[in-house]
Amino acid sequence: KLYQNPSQLVKTDYDYIVVGAGAGGAVVAARLSEDPRISVLLVEAGISNEGITDVAIPLMGLSLTPNTMLDWNFTTTPQPGLNNRAIAYPRGRLLGGSTSVNYMVYMRGSEDDFNRYASVTKDSGWKWDHMQQYAQRNENLVSPGDQHNTTGQLIPSQHSTSGAISVSLAGNPTPIDSRVIATTRELSDEFPFNPDMVGGNILGIGWSFASIGNGTRSSSAVGYLAPAAGRSNLDVVINAQATKLEVTGKVRNVPSFRRVLVTEKAGAPVLALTAKHEIILSAGTFGTPTLLQLSGIGDRNELRAAGVATVVHNPSVGKNMSDHALLPNVWNVNSSDTYDSVLRNPDEFKVSLAQWTKDRTGPLGSHITNNLGWLRLPKTASIFKTTHDPAAGPKSSHFEMLFVNMWVNPNVPPPPTGNFMSVVLALISPTSRGSIKITSSNPFAKPLINPNLVATDFDIFTLVEAVKAAKRFVSAKAWKGYIQDAVGGLETAKTDKQIEAYVRENTNTIWHAVGTAAMSAKGANYGVVDPDLKVKGVDGLRVVDGSILPFVPNAHTEGPIYLIAERGADLIKKDFRPHP
Ligand SMILES: Cc1cc2nc3c(=O)[nH]c(=O)nc-3n(C[C@H](O)[C@H](O)[C@H](O)COP(=O)(O)OP(=O)(O)OC[C@H]3O[C@@H](n4cnc5c(N)ncnc54)[C@H](O)[C@@H]3O)c2cc1C
Numbered sequence: 001k002l003y004q005n006p007s008q009l010v011k012t013d014y015d016y017i018v019v020g021a022g023a024g025g026a027v028v029a030a031r032l033s034e035d036p037r038i039s040v041l042l043v044e045a046g047i048s049n050e051g052i053t054d055v056a057i058p059l060m061g062l063s064l065t066p067n068t069m070l071d072w073n074f075t076t077t078p079q080p081g082l083n084n085r086a087i088a089y090p091r092g093r094l095l096g097g098s099t100s101v102n103y104m105v106y107m108r109g110s111e112d113d114f115n116r117y118a119s120v121t122k123d124s125g126w127k128w129d130h131m132q133q134y135a136q137r138n139e140n141l142v143s144p145g146d147q148h149n150t151t152g153q154l155i156p157s158q159h160s161t162s163g164a165i166s167v168s169l170a171g172n173p174t175p176i177d178s179r180v181i182a183t184t185r186e187l188s189d190e191f192p193f194n195p196d197m198v199g200g201n202i203l204g205i206g207w208s209f210a211s212i213g214n215g216t217r218s219s220s221a222v223g224y225l226a227p228a229a230g231r232s233n234l235d236v237v238i239n240a241q242a243t244k245l246e247v248t249g250k251v252r253n254v255p256s257f258r259r260v261l262v263t264e265k266a267g268a269p270v271l272a273l274t275a276k277h278e279i280i281l282s283a284g285t286f287g288t289p290t291l292l293q294l295s296g297i298g299d300r301n302e303l304r305a306a307g308v309a310t311v312v313h314n315p316s317v318g319k320n321m322s323d324h325a326l327l328p329n330v331w332n333v334n335s336s337d338t339y340d341s342v343l344r345n346p347d348e349f350k351v352s353l354a355q356w357t358k359d360r361t362g363p364l365g366s367h368i369t370n371n372l373g374w375l376r377l378p379k380t381a382s383i384f385k386t387t388h389d390p391a392a393g394p395k396s397s398h399f400e401m402l403f404v405n406m407w408v409n410p411n412v413p414p415p416p417t418g419n420f421m422s423v424v425l426a427l428i429s430p431t432s433r434g435s436i437k438i439t440s441s442n443p444f445a446k447p448l449i450n451p452n453l454v455a456t457d458f459d460i461f462t463l464v465e466a467v468k469a470a471k472r473f474v475s476a477k478a479w480k481g482y483i484q485d486a487v488g489g490l491e492t493a494k495t496d497k498q499i500e501a502y503v504r505e506n507t508n509t510i511w512h513a514v515g516t517a518a519m520s521a522k523g524a525n526y527g528v529v530d531p532d533l534k535v536k537g538v539d540g541l542r543v544v545d546g547s548i549l550p551f552v553p554n555a556h557t558e559g560p561i562y563l564i565a566e567r568g569a570d571l572i573k574k575d576f577r578p579h580p
Contacts (some may be wrong), residue, residue: 002048002229005189005264006271013274014041014235017260017573018282019242019291021046023561024545024568025282026220027138030164031569033234037578041273042225042235042263045241045287046070046093049100049221057356059339059364064101065090066410071101075450076087076284076509079572080452081432083504087178088410089449091286095120095238096221098284098511099558103368105219105402106167108135109553109560112393120356120550122521123531124517125567127341128200135568138197138559139163140223140341144348145215146170147343153207158199164223166213172366174405175482176421177339180205180371182478186294191373191473192570199344202554203397205373209559216359220562229376239264244278245295246272251539255311257295258540263458275540278572281517282545282565286436289516290447293438293530297538307441312537316526318340319565320427320433320518322552323451325427327463327503328409329470330420332484338419339406371404374428374554375469383461390458391429396554399466400426401473409488410508421483426464426510428554436516451513454474454504458499463503464496512557517547532571546569 003009011298018029023042029042047069048106054060055070065071066088074091078084092098110199122266124130141159142148150169159167170177172537184193184205211218228234246259260279263270281288292298296311303310341347342363355362374397389396398528401423407414408422434452438446454460467490485491493502517535528536529548535541546561555558 001234005239006237006262007264007269009235009237009271012271013276014039015275015277016040016280017273017275018042018280018284019260020044020097020281020287020545021095021221021225021236022282022284022379022545023099023220023558024565025280026096026224026566027562027565028232028280028282028290028544028572029236029316031566032258033231034286035124035573036233036574039231042234042236042258043242043273044095044238046095047233048220048239049095053119054191055100057364058104058210058212058215058217059177059366061103061217061368062343062360068481068564070094070227070394072286074446077450078449079453080158080286081319081452081459081504082507083097087508089451089509090181091284095225095236096219098209098218099219100221100370102511102558104212105556106209106211107198107202107371107555107559108200108563109397109555111203111513112391112396113553113555113560115264116263116392116551118548120521121519121531126531131563131567134563137163138165138562139167140165140213142166142168143170144360145417148173151194153528155196155199159194159269165211166218166223168210169207169209169360170216170370171212171553172363174370175335175467176403176405177370179478179482180403183473186478187473190469191375194373197349201395202374203376203395204571205371205534206367208367208372209336210367215356215365224579225433240285241265242283242291243270243280243294243441244543245291254537255471256539270332277576278506278540278542281541281543284545285321285513285516285547286447286449288543288545289436292517294441294443296369296537301449302437305499307436308438314528316518316538318436318516320431320515320550321436321451321513322430322515323434323453323513324510324552325453325459325463325507327507328488329423329425329467329490330407330409330488330499331433331474331486333419333421334484340414340422343401343406344414369404373401373402375399376403377433377462377465381465383458387458391430392551392554397428398462401470402426410505420487423468423473425463425470427454427459430552431458434513451509454507460500462501464499467493467499467503502515505572512552514546514549514552517543518550519548520550533568542568
């Protein structure tokens with residue numbers, strides 16, 4: 001049952017209380033409540049996704065953040081690597097969490113990513129091969145919106161058609177798709193074609209998948225919560241922000257946290273909710289460490305400075321944040337068939353909206369990117385003389401290219417005229433690490449978020465090389481007569497020094513921060529959760545969301561987080577013993 005705010009709840013104790021209804025929390029709540037013996041409460045600070053048309057329309061994803069009522073509206077600290085710019089850092093605040101506002105690119109990560117998670121946690125259950133059963137439960141491959149023949153665009157045996165989230169190839173062809181693919185033939189040494197990047201072999205350039213079914217966003221709210229809505233053992237409360245976890249006793253000599261305080265907003269009544277078994281934190285890479293710190297679990301010096309009494313001193317809480325920096329690169333193109341016009345011209349928009357409303361096709365039902373690629377620096381790159389290769393392994397990438405049929409630049413709004421193509425670059429194996437910390441015991445005060453983007457020699461080197469690679473890509477014959485001039489500063493960035501200046505002035509984030517409650521091996525002297533996702537040094541608490549990933553994966557992050565949430569739910573279910 002869905003409750004509109006905490007004061008409507010008719011009971012306050014459940015077997016499990018899950019905090020946060022995003023990629024992690026929605027999966028856990030839905031999977032746990034499959035067992036009718038288990039009672040579950042899902043607590044979400046934001047509103048419902050139901051009835052918000054712009055959330056459902058894929059291309060309108062661009063309008064959902066930053067700084068809207070669906071967003072937590074965070075801003076980073078000034079970033080030294082980005083000329084001290086502070087940037088907006090969106091996070092979804094509604095059922096589905098960031099999966100209800102994201103750009104829906106869908107992948108699982110590389111084989112190396114999961115094998116590295118298994119090796120650092122000493123738990124073979126995180127290995128790629130073992131995790132594929134969870135991919136089966138997550139992905140439901142469906143036809144693209146335009147029902148085109150997808151032969152050659154994917155390897156069907158690498159996909160699942162029985163999972164919860166609808167996934168499809170691009171349903172609206174654009175004039176750049178065939179040119180991207182032609183370039184993989186023309187410059188195949190540097191930019192080889194990848195026949196399917198969902199199956200763990202991510203390197204190369206190929207067709208992009210998105211969590212879209214029938215031209216509509218398939219978020220965790222749509223794929224997991226909606227089908228579970230009729231279960232009498234699952235309650236969902238929205239407009240309910242968890243503000244603190246409280247100690248309820250001691251178990252095996254460690255503090256037990258089985259009570260969570262929630263409230264609708266600052267000043268509203270506070271309700272105490274009790275979990276008979278466990279509280280699962282799925283408030284995301286920013287929400288989870290913040291809640292741990294507010295509850296006295298964190299670095300004792302930081303907690304003292306914030307006026308919070310320490311219950312468990314753990315300096316790893318809020319540290320080790322890794323993220324993918326994003327660098328948009330834009331060119332003028334000789335075409336009027338780009339999405340710039342649809343989003344800018346009210347008449348064209350009306351026509352597209354009518355088409356989407358009629359049969360969910362056309363530009364508004366489309367993916368943000370039809371093609372993307374995952375690439376490595378050459379082995380001989382000079383940076384490897386001084387920096388150990390930080391990629392997860394030889395089958396993992398250093399940077400990504402996303403090909404977008406319009407102007408993309410989070411820093412600069414699109415100009416009033418012109419048609420564009422963007423090659424958006426993302427730094428995939430960063431060596432920079434950031435952090436998040438509270439500065440006050442007030443749960444409504446914003447935490448200090450420092451992703452620390454592009455703070456190392458490796459990161460700036462890789463982005464400069466990636467810009468040069470993007471320029472080589474668009475200078476292929478396939479783009480002749482289509483690509484015109486570079487714009488937005490790229491046109492004058494020629495030497496390495498000029499490109500570095502351009503990178504620092506234009507880089508943003510692609511919103512994939514993870515790692516702030518990272519898992520590590522049992523007994524390790526760092527890390528926040530054990531490989532079974534239980535918070536170290538306490539009883540009754542687990543974390544299931546992006547914050548547990550010790551390294552940012554070779555993927556847009558929702559896919560890997562869905563997979564860890566499916567396994568997380570399995571681990572919790574295995575430990576469940578009904579009360580006598
Ligand atoms: C603009 C944008 C574009 C993106 N594009 C893509 C993409 O194309 N592909 C992709 O794979 N990934 C993308 N991502 C990233 C991806 O969506 C996230 O990595 C993923 O959703 C994170 O899952 P999570 O469960 O860790 O957190 P979230 O999905 O963010 O969920 C956390 C939930 O917890 C709630 N919450 C937080 N604190 C509290 C509290 N104290 N009390 C109660 N509830 C709380 C939040 O409101 C939210 O609903 C994008 C993200 C953004 C913001």
